[in-house]
Amino acid sequence: MLTNASQVLLRNSDLVKDQSVLVLNYEGDTLLKALLDSASSVSALALDFHHHLIMQPYAAKNLQLYFGHQLPSQECFDSVIVYFPKAKALAPYLFNLAAKHLKPQGQLIVVGENKGGIKSLPKQLPDYFDKAFKMDNARHCIVFTSELNRPAPEIKLQDWYSKYQLQTPQGEITICNLVGVFSEKKLDEGTKLLLENLPKMQGNVLDFGCGAGVIAAALLTAQPTLKLDCVDINAMALASCKLTMQANGLNANVFASDGMAQTNQHYNGIISNPPFHDGLTSTTNIATDFVKASAANLVRGGLFHIVANRHLPYSDCIAENFGNVNVSAENNRYKIYSNTKR
Numbered sequence: 001m002l003t004n005a006s007q008v009l010l011r012n013s014d015l016v017k018d019q020s021v022l023v024l025n026y027e028g029d030t031l032l033k034a035l036l037d038s039a040s041s042v043s044a045l046a047l048d049f050h051h052h053l054i055m056q057p058y059a060a061k062n063l064q065l066y067f068g069h070q071l072p073s074q075e076c077f078d079s080v081i082v083y084f085p086k087a088k089a090l091a092p093y094l095f096n097l098a099a100k101h102l103k104p105q106g107q108l109i110v111v112g113e114n115k116g117g118i119k120s121l122p123k124q125l126p127d128y129f130d131k132a133f134k135m136d137n138a139r140h141c142i143v144f145t146s147e148l149n150r151p152a153p154e155i156k157l158q159d160w161y162s163k164y165q166l167q168t169p170q171g172e173i174t175i176c177n178l179v180g181v182f183s184e185k186k187l188d189e190g191t192k193l194l195l196e197n198l199p200k201m202q203g204n205v206l207d208f209g210c211g212a213g214v215i216a217a218a219l220l221t222a223q224p225t226l227k228l229d230c231v232d233i234n235a236m237a238l239a240s241c242k243l244t245m246q247a248n249g250l251n252a253n254v255f256a257s258d259g260m261a262q263t264n265q266h267y268n269g270i271i272s273n274p275p276f277h278d279g280l281t282s283t284t285n286i287a288t289d290f291v292k293a294s295a296a297n298l299v300r301g302g303l304f305h306i307v308a309n310r311h312l313p314y315s316d317c318i319a320e321n322f323g324n325v326n327v328s329a330e331n332n333r334y335k336i337y338s339n340t341k342r
């Protein structure tokens with residue numbers, strides 16, 4: 001099943017007939033495969049690891065798939081398709097990336113949902129692109145096209161992140177937050193409560209949904225001997241977390257995981273401000289899956305320590321998987337659940 005944006009792209013696939021095409025920020029479907037009926041080759045960069053995993057089985061010589069915040073090469077294409085991002089702040093980065101991978105006068109195609117901010121695309125496109133032209137409007141989505149009219153600036157990662165100091169109970173830490181990543185410019189209230197109630201941990205610890213690495217940096221500052229795995233589904237978050245580790249002179253193993261699927265260790269501790277929404281998946285499913293997988297991944301005596309909005313349905317599944325529910329701290333918005341695996 002194609003997303004609305006992909007369906008509209010598909011009906012405009014003549015735009016890329018016999019061309020080499022790069023697709024940036026593609027969605028959770030198999031449009032890329034269908035594009036090959038028209039394009040001569042497709043390369044694609046997923047910023048969401050789940051989307052990458054959906055496409056991975058179809059990788060081929062003429063269908064090159066990457067996950068990350070940039071491509072591994074400088075290769076240039078006849079056309080670049082950009083899915084307008086849900087995090088609007090990411091859009092200018094994607095336009096710059098698109099321009100760096102376009103041949104001179106190459107074609108830019110941008111698709112997005114009306115409600116997602118694409119309507120103002122003509123005002124948002126940098127001036128190294130021609131004025132955007134509205135090509136199609138269907139299924140609550142718009143397709144714009146444009147052309148690269150001159151070379152775009154080099155992409156230097158430091159131009160795309162905000163770097164700020166945070167005073168935490170564990171000491172001062174530096175946060176590097178790339179565009180579109182959670183907690184841009186300020187500390188989340190839930191994470192704040194978690195840092196105020198950070199437990200003593202030991203051994204192998206997982207920071208699930210690490211974002212820009214706020215929890216990881218505070219935890220390692222206070223407890224530098226921990227072996228910390230930091231996972232996230234979002235490429236910009238993973239890159240931010242690596243930058244944050246570097247900026248604080250800390251070491252963690254930062255890698256992509258879709259839920260807990262790619263974490264294969266038995267952990268002595270799991271700490272998290274877990275995601276609370278995900279497009280179509282309900283918050284109940286996210287909570288249930290995360291708690292269940294955490295219980296399975298913890299060694300006996302291991303600590304599950306998370307912060308969650310007090311209205312989220314964590315209690316039942318924690319009781320089911322850990323035998324009881326221990327709320328170790330709370331305020332009017334958040335609860336800290338802290339349970340030991342029996």
Ligand SMILES: C[S@@+](CC[C@H](N)C(=O)[O-])C[C@H]1O[C@@H](n2cnc3c(N)ncnc32)[C@H](O)[C@@H]1O
Pocket residue numbers: 182183188191208209210211212213214215231232233234237257258259260272273274275276278
């Ligand atoms: C509430 S934020 C917390 C970020 C960071 N730990 C903090 O406290 O600032 C949740 C994070 O989970 C990530 N995430 C969302 N869905 C995920 C999934 N299915 N698997 C792994 N990470 C996910 C998001 O990208 C986001 O960075």
